Amino acid sequence: MKLSLIRALNEERAARRAVVVVTDLASGAQRLVREAEIDDDPLADRLAERLRAGKSGLVETPDGEAFVDVHVPPVRILVIGAVHISQALAPMARLVGFDVTIVDPRTAFATPERFPDVTVLPVWPDEALAERPLDRYTALVALTHDPKIDDPALDAGLRAACFYIGALGSKKTHARRVERLAQAGFDEAAIARIRAPIGVDIGAVSPPEIAVSVLAEIVGALRADRRRRP
Incomplete structure (x- = not known):
């Protein structure tokens, strides 16, 4: 060569x-x-x-x-929120072969002890994304329920070509989120890229079950062209 x-x-x-x-x-x-x-x-x-x-x-x-x-760049999952769902999602995603990064400015939650063998950044999303820009080979998962933390990441995710964007929250929570994003200038089609409520509907209740549903949805988005059709 x-x-x-x-x-x-x-x-x-x-x-x-x-x-x-x-x-x-x-x-x-x-x-x-x-x-x-x-x-x-x-x-x-x-x-x-x-x-x-x-x-x-x-x-x-x-x-x-x-x-x-x-x-092809390695597929990354950027998780916003060092929560219980993240603790279950991170090791499962790594088993599938994804590179996982946890971002959460709440230093009491974003610790190596809670997330062994995973990159943990105890900083605000905008700071993390300045060092690790989003791209089309990144899945963005927002899990904090806190607009101050989730919204900047979702804003960046919508502006980038992330192959997957998902956000935790009820339909009411997401409706308020949609209002905020619309006020920020995003149109209906752009906001519709967010999978919310997050995860495949398997009736998940516990954090590990929700993590399974999220990971399944991410894999489904990544392999959309290979999925079985009815």
């Missing part, structure tokens, strides 16, 4: 942007295709399919076989 291509690949990976490297098996020629450029590529459909699956492999082209090396 040429040094210029390696540099470009590393730049995309560092910026958490998906990219593919296409290698012509007959000639050995290689080219890098950024995610934003795929729609204009001659192999658009094949590259998009590989990118959705997140798997490298061979594809047929008019000039013969090519190997598509897929580089």
Whole structure:
């Protein structure tokens, strides 16, 4: 691989942007295709399919076989709120293979003791997001019930292309949240991206059960194109 291509690949990976490297098996020629450029590529459909699956492999082209090396950023879950649901969600999400970060300015809750082996940031969401910007490979989960903590994160999530945004709360709580977001300038379609009440409706009662429902909803959003259809 040429040094210029390696540099470009590393730049995309560092910026958490998906990219593919296409290698012509007959000639050995290689080219890098950024995610934003795929729609204009001659192999658009094949590259998009590989990118959705997140798997490298061979594809047929008019000039013969090519190997598509897929580089997709690791999926992250940013949890706002070091609460009981978070304590159950974090280890389950890590078992699935997600990178989990807990953000909560309430230092009595956001402690390593309560969240072993998980990144815990005892800061306000805007401070955390300045260091860890949201992107389309991030799921945002707001669990505090406190507008001062949840709303800035939801605002950022709606402005970003997060593949999942969920917020804890009753229908009445969410109605008030919708009013605040509308006043902040978000339209109905944007606000509708928030899954609220959060989680798949499995009748969950306890924090671990709610965590299961949330994780299931996140996986469902991530794998939407692979889900069974009626």
